[in-house]
Amino acid sequence: MFENLELFITVNGAEAILIVGLILVTGLVLDWVARPLLRRWADAREAIVVEAITIASSGQFTFWTLIIALRLWADQPTAPTLSATTLRVLDIAMVLAVTIFLVRLITNLVDTFLRHRHIGNISLINNLLRGLGALAVGGTLLVSLGVPLGPLLTVIAGSSLGITFALREPLSNFFAGVQILAFNRVRPGDYIRLASGEEGIVTDIRWSDTYLRQLANNVVIIPNAQMITQTMINFSRPEPELNVLVDFAVGADADLEQTEALVLNVAREVLTATPGAVSAFEPLVRFNAVDATGIRFTVVLRAQSYTDQFLLRHEMIKHLRQQLQAEGIAPPTQIVRLQNQVVPAHATHPAETNQ
Structure with a gap:
């Protein structure tokens, strides 16, 4: 993809250095000046997609301009030739950069959407996306290195039954958390009360537990499986008033x-x-x-x-x-019932005793 880039520069070493320097400066300006400005603009106008792209592209401009500058410099007759190993590393780095950008884009789309909808941070979604992203990056790296994934997937599939049996309790809480989010039962910021008596503000929904903050500022940790089996009152739905x-x-x-x-x-x-x-x-x-x-x-x-x-x-x-x-409006009358009261000897008017 870089075969024809040398057409834009001459063999003059000074001009090549100037062009490479301009490319690097352009990448730094785009990454550290233009991108933050565009992100603030998108945040103010709630442009979720644009904001997610600007967040995911952090470091991308600098990386790609560095790659372009390195390849342009390597194409000069006076520059040392890049070895096959170096070129291979650069190719793998470019593939990983694209994969990381896509993973970060998806993750930041979800984060930005939750933030602009004032839903708050949900660890279950974030950790799930990060886990899937790590698998995608790891799989891409293995494929780039020529490692076959077929045997590895076969081993994972064969051991899945035993893993599922050993982790049945964590998995039940995990899928209960997914059900909570999928059916929008609760979300961070809601004030809820369970049939068992626990109540508080939902602060986070994690892999296996839901966190409630009580008015006394204590934290109550409830397994997600209990969150979907108990009767619940949500005081924030359908409206908080x-x-x-x-x-x-x-x-x-x-x-x-x-x-x-x-x-x-x-x-x-x-x-x-x-x-x-x-x-x-x-x-x-x-x-x-x-x-x-x-x-x-x-x-x-x-x-x-x-x-x-x-x-x-x-x-x-x-x-x-x-x-x-x-205003002189009388309060309610108080009726006091006295039982087995001993009247002092010096009392002028003995109290009546109601049995």
Whole structure:
């Protein structure tokens, strides 16, 4: 492929050195200046394919310009002739460079897609692609060196049954992880709760385990096989927003119209001022019980995610209690039952005892 490249240069040694130097400088400029600029441009516009190509082509321009410069220099009458071994090494290096570029392109396409979709890093996919890429590069190298792959594949196929039996547990977790990703059951960033009680934010899906980070910042490691056999609640699907219910109560003699209007005003202020709240949501108040202590009601708010509900509920209870006290709305009556209480001898009015 390089037989006719010597037509572009003369036998003059100074001109050959100049052309080779320009080729090397061009490769360095493309690799270290133009490529990063193009990558930032593609990242800003979410051009996934272009960005993946720029990432995968890291070092490619420098490598190919070095190969071209070396072959051009070797074609000069005054340059030493490259040995057959050196030419063979260069040919193998070029084949490996193309293979590595293709493997990196596929891997970076997946990484870029996950990042732009805010899915996060998934180790299972990344490691699987890296493993397949390593096999592709290794197979290409063996073929380039003239090593026959047929006997090697026969040995691998013959021992696959024993390997499968010995690794049945890891393989079951591996294919369970593939099923989790294929059916899009969960993805990094989702807040989930399992029937067994474990809950947290999914941080990673690996070969055999799924990692959850609890609100206490602890890590829970769950085998992938359990992730597909247990009942699961995904609080981030189909959307991360959720209603937040805040239970409250007032005295039995409270003015319900006044109470409802006050609670709604407080709820609107809390939704507007609290981080993580859906400020555009119109809150609701529903009276739901009357008993001897007072009247109970529920305030319906809305949070942007599962973890935002705790601060929202905290602010609502704090502000609502303060406003109810300021408006003179009585709290619910407390009924205290006393059993087997010994009345002090100096007590003026003995307490009644309910048996």
